Amino acid sequence: MTQGFVSPDEIRLAFSQAMSRMYRAEVPLYGDLLDIVATTNARALAVDPALREQLAAQGELERLNDERHGAIRIGSATELSLMRRLFAVMGMLPVGYYDLAAAGLPVHSTAFRPIEPAALARCAFRIFCSLLRIDLIADADLRAQAEAILDARQIVSDETVDFIARYERDGGLTSEQAESFVLHALETFRWHGEALVDHETYTAFNEAHRLIADIVCFRGPHINHLTPRTLDIDAAQAEMIARGIRAKAVIEGPPRRTVPILLRQTSFQALEEPILFRSGAAIVAGAHTARFGEIEQRGIALTPRGRDLYDAILAEADGARTASGAGYQDRLAATFAQFPDDLASLRTEGLAYFTYAPTQEGARLLAAGKLPAGSVEELVDSGVLTATPITYEDFLPVSAAGIFRSNLGSEAETRLAAESSQADFEGALGASCLDPFGLYLDQEQASLELLEPIPP
Ligand code: OOG
Ligand code: NI
Numbered sequence: 113m114t115q116g117f118v119s120p121d122e123i124r125l126a127f128s129q130a131m132s133r134m135y136r137a138e139v140p141l142y143g144d145l146l147d148i149v150a151t152t153n154a155r156a157l158a159v160d161p162a163l164r165e166q167l168a169a170q171g172e173l174e175r176l177n178d179e180r181h182g183a184i185r186i187g188s189a190t191e192l193s194l195m196r197r198l199f200a201v202m203g204m205l206p207v208g209y210y211d212l213a214a215a216g217l218p219v220h221s222t223a224f225r226p227i228e229p230a231a232l233a234r235c236a237f238r239i240f241c242s243l244l245r246i247d248l249i250a251d252a253d254l255r256a257q258a259e260a261i262l263d264a265r266q267i268v269s270d271e272t273v274d275f276i277a278r279y280e281r282d283g284g285l286t287s288e289q290a291e292s293f294v295l296h297a298l299e300t301f302r303w304h305g306e307a308l309v310d311h312e313t314y315t316a317f318n319e320a321h322r323l324i325a326d327i328v329c330f331r332g333p334h335i336n337h338l339t340p341r342t343l344d345i346d347a348a349q350a351e352m353i354a355r356g357i358r359a360k361a362v363i364e365g366p367p368r369r370t371v372p373i374l375l376r377q378t379s380f381q382a383l384e385e386p387i388l389f390r391s392g393a394a395i396v397a398g399a400h401t402a403r404f405g406e407i408e409q410r411g412i413a414l415t416p417r418g419r420d421l422y423d424a425i426l427a428e429a430d431g432a433r434t435a436s437g438a439g440y441q442d443r444l445a446a447t448f449a450q451f452p453d454d455l456a457s458l459r460t461e462g463l464a465y466f467t468y469a470p471t472q473e474g475a476r477l478l479a480a481g482k483l484p485a486g487s488v489e490e491l492v493d494s495g496v497l498t499a500t501p502i503t504y505e506d507f508l509p510v511s512a513a514g515i516f517r518s519n520l521g522s523e524a525e526t527r528l529a530a531e532s533s534q535a536d537f538e539g540a541l542g543a544s545c546l547d548p549f550g551l552y553l554d555q556e557q558a559s560l561e562l563l564e565p566i567p568p
Pocket of ligand 2: 181182183240337339406515
């Protein structure tokens, strides 16, 4: 880091904390969710001293209840590329491409996130960012109107753009600049109680798709949820229900397992909030539903082979999904019995990613240049290497679609007969989306390269 510049990790941390404060103030129910997470996390730690120790060793205890992600929805290519530049200031790069048209949603998405393990450890905050597929507005007049509205709005202030340009030119921001950048950038994601359009226009977009109204009818991409980490998502879900909070019917992702894989998520349903619509001198009171709260629990990252197995099993269980969610969790668990549920099998069957490090004995042999020849497998078996699971840091398209749908008022699935294209998305973004599998593989490989025998 060049002297005088603050690390992008610190800017991301300050930004995520500012977002959390803003969202708690704007959506009081979200504060209740944080409370549930803190309580259930404390309970999970109390009954599992080994988990507490492990989290303490990773320096995770202090950050345990911090937000891990949030989400926004963007209207145009210009806006998306601006978001890419804005999040780059905070060390967040586009990773992954999520096609949601397959699940009936007129958007496709990426996640802006830190990619280095140390950066993730400092602050894992990510933004799931969806771009409107404007071509999916069937009515030509409505589509033209959407284009005109999106062209005319400015979602990032001039001050923020100046900071972005300065960051790009100088390669960093001083702490004073960073502080000011965070305050200005935050404004882009604030809720606006007044729509950009009149009530009729809102209704027309809403009828085309609720997501389209949410993206097009407001001054900017309000943050629509934040998501802290839970150590026990089943307990947190039960606690939401016990407190009378309208929780999503099913937990998305894999079932509860001995070795957690990928990502499990649930949310409380989006709130109906009052909105003012102006038409000429008249003001019409209405409502809009967009904002919710979510929780996530992460497990081990799967290889393409593991992911294929996951997708196949999930598709099999999906037939059992009903709107009420009744019976789904049991059916899911039964179907997932096919997925190996111990670390050794996940590793030896090439289903998940690990980093490798020498044991004490291994370190002694390595220093002496006497690491025995053999496969990684044999070295783990003989106690020379330890294998540590790599945590999944990305999202899941089927889960994301489930989260979207439950917050759009219907968990029923429809399909849009639309080809979505990563190339189109990347064109709008002005960059390519990094391949998540590549990042995990690099991390695994890097750990193995450290074991290369040191030449005598
Ligand atoms: C994004 C929904 C997806 C997740 O965690 O998978 C999501 C949205 O509602 O904009 O947040
Ligand atoms: Ni989310």
